[in-house]
Amino acid sequence: MIQLGCEQLPDRDLKLKVDEYSSAIGRLKGLEIDIGKIYSEDWDEVMGPTPWPSVGSLRNWDRKLLSRYKPFYMPFCDLCCLCTFGKCDLTGDKRGACGLDMSGQQSRIVLIAAFIGASTHTAHARHMLDHLINEYGRDTPIEVAVNTGVEAPNIRLVCGLRPKTLKDLKDVLDYVESQIVQLVAAAHTGQEGDNIDFESKVFHAGMLDHVAMEVADIAQISALGLPKGEPETALAEVGYGSIDTSKPVIMCIGHNVLPSIDIIDYLMNNNLFGQVEVGGLCCTAHDMSRYDKRAKVIGPISWQLRFIRSGIPDLIVVDEQCIRTDVIQEAKAIGVPVIATSEKSCLGLLDVTKEESEKIINDLSLKNLDGVLITDPRKVGEVSVKTAMNVWKRRKGEKKFNIDEISEVAKYCRGCGACVQSCPNNLPIDEAVKTAKEGDYTLLVSLYDLCVGCGRCEESCPVDLPIVSMINKSNEKSTILEKFPMRVGRGAIQDVEIREVGQPIVFGEIPGVIAMVGCANYPAGSGDVAKISEEFLKRRFIVLASGCSAMNIAMTNDEEGQNLYQKYPGNFNAGGLVNVGSCVANSHISGAAIKIANIFAKRPLRGNYEEIADYILNRVGAVGVAWGAMSQKAASIAAGCWRLGIPVVVGPHGAKYRRMLLGRKENEQDWKVFNARDGKEAYVGPVPEHLFYTAETLEEAVVMISKLAMRPNDTNKGRAVKLSHYIDLHQKYYGSMPDDLHLFVRRTQDIPFTMRDEVVKILQEKSWVEDKIASPDPTLLDRLVRRRE
Amino acid sequence: MPGKMITGQIAEIPGPQKALIIQSAESVVAMIKRASRPIFVFGSEAKNITTNDVDLINTAIKLSENPKNTIVTTGHTIAEFRRRNGDKVFSMQLMNLGDRLRDPDWGGFDGRGPYDIVVFAGFTYYLEWLVLSGLKNFARGLKTISLDRTYQPNAGWSMGLMIEKEWKDTLEKIVSMLAEVK
Numbered sequence: 001m002i003q004l005g006c007e008q009l010p011d012r013d014l015k016l017k018v019d020e021y022s023s024a025i026g027r028l029k030g031l032e033i034d035i036g037k038i039y040s041e042d043w044d045e046v047m048g049p050t051p052w053p054s055v056g057s058l059r060n061w062d063r064k065l066l067s068r069y070k071p072f073y074m075p076f077c078d079l080c081c082l083c084t085f086g087k088c089d090l091t092g093d094k095r096g097a098c099g100l101d102m103s104g105q106q107s108r109i110v111l112i113a114a115f116i117g118a119s120t121h122t123a124h125a126r127h128m129l130d131h132l133i134n135e136y137g138r139d140t141p142i143e144v145a146v147n148t149g150v151e152a153p154n155i156r157l158v159c160g161l162r163p164k165t166l167k168d169l170k171d172v173l174d175y176v177e178s179q180i181v182q183l184v185a186a187a188h189t190g191q192e193g194d195n196i197d198f199e200s201k202v203f204h205a206g207m208l209d210h211v212a213m214e215v216a217d218i219a220q221i222s223a224l225g226l227p228k229g230e231p232e233t234a235l236a237e238v239g240y241g242s243i244d245t246s247k248p249v250i251m252c253i254g255h256n257v258l259p260s261i262d263i264i265d266y267l268m269n270n271n272l273f274g275q276v277e278v279g280g281l282c283c284t285a286h287d288m289s290r291y292d293k294r295a296k297v298i299g300p301i302s303w304q305l306r307f308i309r310s311g312i313p314d315l316i317v318v319d320e321q322c323i324r325t326d327v328i329q330e331a332k333a334i335g336v337p338v339i340a341t342s343e344k345s346c347l348g349l350l351d352v353t354k355e356e357s358e359k360i361i362n363d364l365s366l367k368n369l370d371g372v373l374i375t376d377p378r379k380v381g382e383v384s385v386k387t388a389m390n391v392w393k394r395r396k397g398e399k400k401f402n403i404d405e406i407s408e409v410a411k412y413c414r415g416c417g418a419c420v421q422s423c424p425n426n427l428p429i430d431e432a433v434k435t436a437k438e439g440d441y442t443l444l445v446s447l448y449d450l451c452v453g454c455g456r457c458e459e460s461c462p463v464d465l466p467i468v469s470m471i472n473k474s475n476e477k478s479t480i481l482e483k484f485p486m487r488v489g490r491g492a493i494q495d496v497e498i499r500e501v502g503q504p505i506v507f508g509e510i511p512g513v514i515a516m517v518g519c520a521n522y523p524a525g526s527g528d529v530a531k532i533s534e535e536f537l538k539r540r541f542i543v544l545a546s547g548c549s550a551m552n553i554a555m556t557n558d559e560e561g562q563n564l565y566q567k568y569p570g571n572f573n574a575g576g577l578v579n580v581g582s583c584v585a586n587s588h589i590s591g592a593a594i595k596i597a598n599i600f601a602k603r604p605l606r607g608n609y610e611e612i613a614d615y616i617l618n619r620v621g622a623v624g625v626a627w628g629a630m631s632q633k634a635a636s637i638a639a640g641c642w643r644l645g646i647p648v649v650v651g652p653h654g655a656k657y658r659r660m661l662l663g664r665k666e667n668e669q670d671w672k673v674f675n676a677r678d679g680k681e682a683y684v685g686p687v688p689e690h691l692f693y694t695a696e697t698l699e700e701a702v703v704m705i706s707k708l709a710m711r712p713n714d715t716n717k718g719r720a721v722k723l724s725h726y727i728d729l730h731q732k733y734y735g736s737m738p739d740d741l742h743l744f745v746r747r748t749q750d751i752p753f754t755m756r757d758e759v760v761k762i763l764q765e766k767s768w769v770e771d772k773i774a775s776p777d778p779t780l781l782d783r784l785v786r787r788r789e
Numbered sequence: 790m791p792g793k794m795i796t797g798q799i800a801e802i803p804g805p806q807k808a809l810i811i812q813s814a815e816s817v818v819a820m821i822k823r824a825s826r827p828i829f830v831f832g833s834e835a836k837n838i839t840t841n842d843v844d845l846i847n848t849a850i851k852l853s854e855n856p857k858n859t860i861v862t863t864g865h866t867i868a869e870f871r872r873r874n875g876d877k878v879f880s881m882q883l884m885n886l887g888d889r890l891r892d893p894d895w896g897g898f899d900g901r902g903p904y905d906i907v908v909f910a911g912f913t914y915y916l917e918w919l920v921l922s923g924l925k926n927f928a929r930g931l932k933t934i935s936l937d938r939t940y941q942p943n944a945g946w947s948m949g950l951m952i953e954k955e956w957k958d959t960l961e962k963i964v965s966m967l968a969e970v971k
Contacts, residue, residue: 070888072884072887072888072891072923072927073923073926073927074887074919074920074922074923075803075922075923075926076803076919076922077803077804078803078804078805078806078922078925078926079804079805089804089805089806090926091804091805091806091925091926092806092925092926092929093929102926102927103927418799421799421914421939424915425913426913426914523913652913652915652916653915655884655915655916655919655920656915656919658919660884660888662884662885662888664888664889690884693884694883694884695864695882695884696832696833696863696864696882696883696916697833697864697865697866699864699865700833700863700864700865700882703865704882733865733868734865734867734868734880735867735868735871735872736867736868736871
């Protein structure tokens with residue numbers, strides 16, 4: 001590619017072909033010049049060293065991180081079964097027939113998870129972009145947020161491209177897709193063999209993922225008119241109670257909002273919004289509410305089974321990602337049809353995209369078909385609304401949990417305990433069912449908030465008890481009324497907000513930016529994400545939220561009946577709770593960190609990945625928290641954070657990603673940086689201590705999150721603020737002072753004033769020496785040293 | 790084994806190498822006593838698991854009376870130990886501990902070098918499973934034992950699935966012998 005600038009000229013390759021040419025100078029024959037793209041220059045920022053990075057371009061940066069944050073593998077499987085030499089036993093120090101050892105295999109599995117996640121967002125982005133270009137035109141301008149010039153920080157950083165219209169995003173996706181193919185190839189037998197190189201490729205997948213997510217979200221914001229970074233967005237309703245069950249109900253499940261948009265459009269265009277309820281589960285719900293706040297957010301991904309079995313939906317529309325693959329069977333059990341809308345999840349259904357709408361509606365309404373595949377969103381809109389209305393008429397009165405009296409069902413229980421062992425959280429289901437036999441449902445009721453809704457208990461039950469339904473039925477009266485307000489996802493963070501908070505974040509005076517992201521595989525109920533969030537909101541951290549976490553934050557009220565969206569403002573500032581939106585809106589979280597380096601610190605962004613990541617690692621106290629992380633997408637989102645130097649804390653189920661990236665705080669040599677002022681090496685202490693960390697309990701997580709917000713660049717005041725939170729939280733949850741303060745106090749000015757005596761006592765016990773920990777202009781990149789002494 | 794075994798050990802089996810079943814309280818005690826540097830790790834579920842000492846926290850405190858036994862608790866559970874005067878118990882987060890247990894150069898809590906046998910109890914099934922997997926594969930010199938009530942295939946030795954009373958009695962017997970200071 002010859003790259004002369006940034007702005008792309010007409011979206012076609014330039015080809016020059018000369019069959020034969022003679023002149024006085026000489027003779028040409030069969031000359032062919034092929035220029036992929038021509039870019040014109042109107043972005044005066046100099047191109048950085050790594051535009052469109054290949055798999056190996058950022059390998060050195062990755063290895064710097066991985067030499068400090070070493071992988072700790074916890075294999076799920078000791079065997080490799082990916083080729084016909086196998087199964088190969090890799091236990092301990094054995095190698096497989098291909099020569100790969102256990103470290104290599106585990107990192108390979110992590111890579112596979114990461115590129116599945118990145119591919120999923122990329123495919124989502126491709127579908128979104130192609131559709132929007134088709135509907136709105138390729139010259140639709142990119143307009144992401146008000147008061148904002150840096151519209152696409154991830155794309156600018158990685159690709160060195162400043163996208164202006166939808167068509168510019170096509171090049172970005174071409175690049176991402178070509179790189180993902182390289183990563184998939186690296187996982188083939190007999191390719192990559194070193195675990196650290198596999199890990200570098202994991203980081204690459206993560207970086208690509210954030211680019212793809214950004215494409216998807218800025219495209220839909222620009223074309224569909226989703227909120228453009230305004231802090232106080234409209235309030236949408238969340239929960240079962242938001243649905244008026246007396247009307248036909250369409251339930252949309254998944255992540256790609258396009259089919260749901262056409263359902264909403266059809267309702268609006270035909271004046272039917274008051275007559276039909278449309279609600280969503282998971283990120284589709286977020287984006288529906290961003291499009292029109294009248295769309296209801298039923299709940300997080302783990303509510304699929306619950307909500308289907310409640311009997312409330314009259315039609316289920318699935319798009320893509322995290323949908324239950326047994327949705328047809330579940331829907332059939334309550335007598336409602338399913339419409340699949342993505343070629344990525346056809347679910348065995350007949351493709352009727354080209355058939356007449358009326359015939360499809362008839363077939364679905366009369367149960368001639370259990371479901372259909374329709375890939376044209378416009379057709380989905382009409383068919384869904386009309387089908388739901390017909391099915392509703394047929395089902396009137398049947399909208400309820402289809403289960404006999406719980407105590408009667410419970411009598412079949414043998415008390416074998418298989419349900420408890422299969423439950424991801426080992427919930428005491430056996431005890432609850434035992435007491436339910438006697439008509440006491442107290443224990444069943446108590447399981448409701450703790451259940452992640454996976455249904456594994458039912459699969460393990462030798463007498464096929466419908467345990468999930470029993471739990472839900474026991475809670476029916478209270479949950480059916482639950483309804484909570486949630487500020488709809490605002491999308492990007494405005495540049496003006498970054499200018500305002502850049503300095504206090506980088507100097508440490510705003511103690512940190514905490515991003516509550518990810519799925520709903522919680523270890524002890526959904527209320528935990530609200531608890532973690534409020535702990536930091538009260539302490540004036542900035543808390544961002546997305547996906548299922550953003551919904552679950554809404555679904556917890558305090559004693560006065562208020563949730564966090566009602567108690568905390570939506571601006572990106574100290575004590576703000578910022579719902580960015582769906583999974584793909586996570587790109588705005590990484591984007592905010594990138595923009596702090598660019599807008600506040602004036603670090604060049606364009607194709608300058610290492611420098612920006614180095615800046616974030618050393619200066620921006622951001623921490624990702626995925627308390628219920630479940631999917632491969634969550635893995636790739638986390639990987640994109642790691643490469644940018646943002647640590648991620650996951651809940652205990654996150655250990656099943658089978659690899660942590662852990663620092664060793666006691667190893668001084670691991671915590672040295674260059675001082676950009678003089679080129680000398682300096683010991684800065686273990687900040688941030690880990691890059692990927694599983695916490696066993698919420699309390700452990702909260703303390704660790706506060707610690708991970710520390711950065712080498714903190715000013716004395718900033719470090720004192722951060723230490724005060726770390727110490728206070730440690731005392732609150734561990735009942736004692738931390739025993740590692742000597743690693744984080746650099747000089748006496750760092751000591752929180754109100755804790756001075758206690759801290760000094762500990763420092764003396766640890767033989768602490770002032771200024772052993774330096775406060776340089778920190779960088780891991782030798783090339784950023786400005787002057788050498 | 791004093792307890793009645795459930796036929797076949799139901800577990801998520803990782804591969805060819807699986808834990809041996811602890812055949813008797815005496816045998817596991819003998820194994821631990823033979824070790825020069827044993828460490829006992831109690832997880833955050835310890836306060837929710839009832840034993841003949843009321844709960845696993847009290848059991849761990851009893852074990853800590855013998856100075857040969859190094860006791861560490863994970864998560865934020867140390868707060869509960871301190872409330873009960875379990876002052877001889879160390880605290881370290883599970884991931885940090887797992888990472889160090891695999892390191893032959895780690896000096897341990899007293900700086901005297903790595904441990905040679907690690908005994909786990911008081912964890913959710915999957916979390917213990919995973920950390921034991923990490924140690925099985927990457928801490929080859931370290932012996933691992935699970936005293937939890939479920940079979941942990943990644944341990945070197947594990948209790949079998951037992952009915953609750955028999956597990957409590959067996960655990961009491963093991964702990965009584967290990968807590969005894971001679």
